Amino acid sequence: xxxxxxxxxxxxxxxxxxxxxxxxxxxxxxxxxxxxxxxxxxxxxxxxxxxxxxxxxxxxxxxxxxxxxxxxxxxxxxxxxxxxxxxxxxxxxxxxxxxxxxxxxxxxxxxxxxxxxxxxxxxxxxxxxxxxxxxxxxxxxxxxxxxxxxxxxxxxxxxxxxxxxxxxxxxxxxxxxxxxxxxxxxxxxxxxxxxxxxxxxxxxxxxxxxxxxxxxxxxxxxxxxxxxxxxxxxxxxxxxxxxxxxxxxxxxxxxxxxxxxxxxxxxxxxxxxxxxxxxxxxxxxxxxxxxxxxxxxxxxxxxxxxxxxxxxxxxxxxxxxxxxxxxxxxxxxxxxxxxxxxxxxxxxxxxxxxxxxxxxxxxxxxxxxxxxxxxxxxxxxxxxxxxxxxxxxxxxxxxxxxxxxxxxxxxxxxxxxxxxxxxxxxxxxxxxxxxxxxxxxxxxxx
Amino acid sequence: xxxxxxxxxxxxxxxxxxxxxxxxxxxxxxxxxxxxxxxxxxxxxxxxxxxxxxxxxxxxxxxxxxxxxxxxxxxxxxxxxxxxxxxxxxxxxxxxxxxxxxxxxxxxxxxxxxxxxxxxxxxxxxxxxxxxxxxxxxxxxxxxxxxxxxxxxxxxxxxxxxxxxxxxxxxxxxxxxxxxxxxxxxxxxxxxxxxxxxxxxxxxxxxxxxxxxxxxxxxxxxxxxxxxxxxxxxxxxxxxxxxxxxxxxxxxxxxxxxxxxxxxxxxxxxxxxxxxx
Ligand SMILES: Nc1ncnc2c1ncn2[C@@H]1O[C@H](COP(=O)(O)OP(=O)(O)OP(=O)(O)O)[C@@H](O)[C@H]1O
Ligand SMILES: [Mg+2]
Numbered sequence: 137x138x139x140x141x142x143x144x145x146x147x148x149x150x151x152x153x154x155x156x157x158x159x160x161x162x163x164x165x166x167x168x169x170x171x172x173x174x175x176x177x178x179x180x181x182x183x184x185x186x187x188x189x190x191x192x193x194x195x196x197x198x199x200x201x202x203x204x205x206x207x208x209x210x211x212x213x214x215x216x217x218x219x220x221x222x223x224x225x226x227x228x229x230x231x232x233x234x235x236x237x238x239x240x241x242x243x244x245x246x247x248x249x250x251x252x253x254x255x256x257x258x259x260x261x262x263x264x265x266x267x268x269x270x271x272x273x274x275x276x277x278x279x280x281x282x283x284x285x286x287x288x289x290x291x292x293x294x295x296x297x298x299x300x301x302x303x304x305x306x307x308x309x310x311x312x313x314x315x316x317x318x319x320x321x322x323x324x325x326x327x328x329x330x331x332x333x334x335x336x337x338x339x340x341x342x343x344x345x346x347x348x349x350x351x352x353x354x355x356x357x358x359x360x361x362x363x364x365x366x367x368x369x370x371x372x373x374x375x376x377x378x379x380x381x382x383x384x385x386x387x388x389x390x391x392x393x394x395x396x397x398x399x400x401x402x403x404x405x406x407x408x409x410x411x412x413x414x415x416x417x418x419x420x421x422x423x424x425x426x427x428x429x430x431x432x433x434x435x436x437x438x439x440x441x442x443x444x445x446x447x448x449x450x451x452x453x454x455x456x457x458x459x460x461x462x463x464x465x466x467x468x469x470x471x472x473x474x475x476x477x478x479x480x481x482x483x484x485x486x487x488x489x490x491x492x493x494x495x496x497x498x499x500x501x502x503x504x505x506x507x508x509x510x511x512x513x514x515x516x517x518x519x520x521x522x523x524x525x526x527x528x529x530x531x532x533x534x535x536x537x538x539x540x541x542x543x544x545x546x547x548x549x550x551x552x553x554x555x556x557x558x559x560x561x562x563x564x565x566x567x568x569x570x571x572x573x574x575x576x577x578x579x580x581x582x
Numbered sequence: 583x584x585x586x587x588x589x590x591x592x593x594x595x596x597x598x599x600x601x602x603x604x605x606x607x608x609x610x611x612x613x614x615x616x617x618x619x620x621x622x623x624x625x626x627x628x629x630x631x632x633x634x635x636x637x638x639x640x641x642x643x644x645x646x647x648x649x650x651x652x653x654x655x656x657x658x659x660x661x662x663x664x665x666x667x668x669x670x671x672x673x674x675x676x677x678x679x680x681x682x683x684x685x686x687x688x689x690x691x692x693x694x695x696x697x698x699x700x701x702x703x704x705x706x707x708x709x710x711x712x713x714x715x716x717x718x719x720x721x722x723x724x725x726x727x728x729x730x731x732x733x734x735x736x737x738x739x740x741x742x743x744x745x746x747x748x749x750x751x752x753x754x755x756x757x758x759x760x761x762x763x764x765x766x767x768x769x770x771x772x773x774x775x776x777x778x779x780x781x782x783x784x785x786x787x788x789x790x791x792x793x794x795x796x797x798x799x800x801x802x803x804x805x806x807x808x809x810x811x812x813x814x815x816x817x818x819x820x821x822x823x824x825x826x827x828x829x830x831x832x833x834x835x836x837x838x839x840x841x842x843x844x845x846x847x848x849x850x851x852x853x854x855x856x857x858x859x
Pocket of ligand 2: 627628629676
């Protein structure tokens with residue numbers, strides 16, 4: 137809280153209002169507890185199960201229910217107290233300048249440090265295959281997040297069917313490689329182009345739609361692609377998927393124990409980890425390409441037009457910007473990166489099936505973009521790390537994993553409603569680049 | 583039709599269901615002159631602007647824009663963004679429509695979108711950082727800087743547009759429209775919400791846009807001191823029809839105009855009458 141400016145004028149009624157604040161918090165906690173009681177009385181209070189002969193067995197668990205309601209009551213008070221201490225949303229915390237400059241330095245250092253660390257991961261964790269696999273998974277989602285960020289974060293178009301492009305990329309590579317024997321390096325651009333084409337095809341009919349309508353149509357598009365894949369058995373193998381997808385080669389040199397493999401050529405002993413490390417650097421390179429292109433695009437007229445579109449579509453039209461092509465390019469660019477990621481996914485797994493491309497994936501990638509702070513590249517990377525890595529971190533908690541994860545998300549959204557990195561960096565400046573507060577930046581509506 | 587008129591509106595009508603917002607309106611705007619469009623609230627002025635700039639498709643009538651080189655464009659045949667891109671008509675809005683989350687400089691860069699798109703080779707030259715793109719970008723920044731200087735906002739170039747004071751936002755919106763290098767600039771109540779000193783500055787800015795940049799201006803304005811001071815020609819509307827037109831002096835003394843304003847708003851009528859005396 138801004139110490140003096142806010143509290144000084146309210147010095148007198150402070151004691152009077154303290155009582156009412158306490159009453160307010162108590163009332164709020166009581167309501168929360170009541171809601172919890174109603175919700176949980178059936179979910180926790182009564183446990184039902186089918187008996188051995190099919191009859192219904194049930195028993196009550198009132199102590200657990202009481203514990204839960206008490207926890208909600210206490211939690212509500214804690215959250216309100218935290219809010220009180222934090223000050224109303226939107227006030228600026230007065231931080232000493234020294235701490236502020238230190239924080240700014242830390243913020244600037246975090247991206248390069250993260251990058252260096254990522255490059256060193258295969259070296260540090262060479263023996264731990266689990267960590268390497270997790271790293272590849274996180275990087276895949278970082279790339280997907282960065283790709284979707286173009287559509288949602290920059291252009292402000294809510295896309296709930298992003299996984300469709302991921303699927304198109306994956307199946308493009310899988311089918312081209314298994315049917316025509318094309319190599320990964322030829323298929324990669326093809327997969328991107330095909331996904332971009334699908335992006336444009338989706339874009340055309342939905343351009344007139346805005347907000348909720350756009351979200352619903354993109355959601356449907358994602359499902360349609362999945363259903364087509366399931367039902368077009370002759371091409372895609374239907375629910376059985378495509379197997380025997382060729383593994384990537386290092387520019388033609390396979391990473392196998394064979395005589396013409398990389399290990400034999402270098403004269404070192406073969407290890408399956410070689411391929412994992414190769415895949416790690418491959419997805420890292422693809423993700424960094426995505427990042428580089430996005431950062432470049434933001435500083436080009438097309439990228440500025442995307443952001444302007446998110447800010448005010450009517451003003452864009454008055455300035456002679458073609459809304460249709462601008463939206464289409466955003467869709468196509470995002471889709472292309474999704475296609476690249478899909479091709480990588482196919483070559484990494486060696487087997488793909490429609491099950492990998494459900495709505496849950498779209499939701500996860502969208503959550504990463506929103507959590508990261510829409511439009512922020514670093515925020516998306518951090519969010520992917522937190523979501524995918526964090527989820528693995530809670531593995532030890534077994535059944536409570538989802539619960540802890542959900543609580544963490546809710547807390548984060550209370551603390552940072554506009555995402556981890558909530559401010560926008562200008563794309564061009566005369567004197568100095570000032571971060572723009574998230575209150576001013578629009579989220580887009582179409 | 584005279585050669586020196588940039589815009590001629592003929593028998594323009596715009597109906598919304600039962601409401602006739604503009605009814606058989608005809609007027610012309612001369613090249614390198616300031617033409618004011620005035621009238622009481624709800625007279626249909628903004629609707630005329632929306633027809634000219636392609637936001638509404640008129641129910642009837644034609645609007646012809648003639649460029650310096652004699653090229654004529656029928657505005658009612660173009661749609662939204664093409665009017666700005668091809669016919670070179672720029673506009674501002676009654677409720678300011680800046681890009682609030684972008685800096686003042688970025689706002690002016692977005693306005694140069696079409697020129698920059700061409701220079702960046704539809705993005706591909708820009709992506710590889712070709713020298714031709716770099717010089718084009720530098721020139722665009724120079725143009726933006728020039729306009730920031732003209733409106734006195736150079737020191738706030740890197741501030742978010744949404745953070746600027748109201749008067750500065752109004753001027754920034756005009757500068758943004760000018761960065762599209764228009765032949766005709768349409769301003770919808772640019773002096774609304776400005777104090778006397780700011781209005782005076784605005785008048786000066788508009789005169790210099792007319793004289794130094796050779797742009798023609800179509801101006802909707804309620805602030806009669808601004809209208810009387812800078813306009814070359816005034817068109818008065820009421821209930822969607824033109825009730826008078828002429829020089830500021832002629833219009834001010836026209837009994838029909840005074841009656842229209844008296845019927846609508848006494849204060850404004852007094853403002854019309856007093857502004858000259
Ligand atoms: N999109 C629309 N749909 C229906 N009616 C409209 C629409 N736009 C304008 N109108 C009506 O047309 C009439 C003229 O409105 P307009 O906004 O053009 O007036 P104006 O002269 O700009 O007034 P003001 O000085 O208050 O800005 C009003 O009665 C308004 O209600
Ligand atoms: Mg109006």
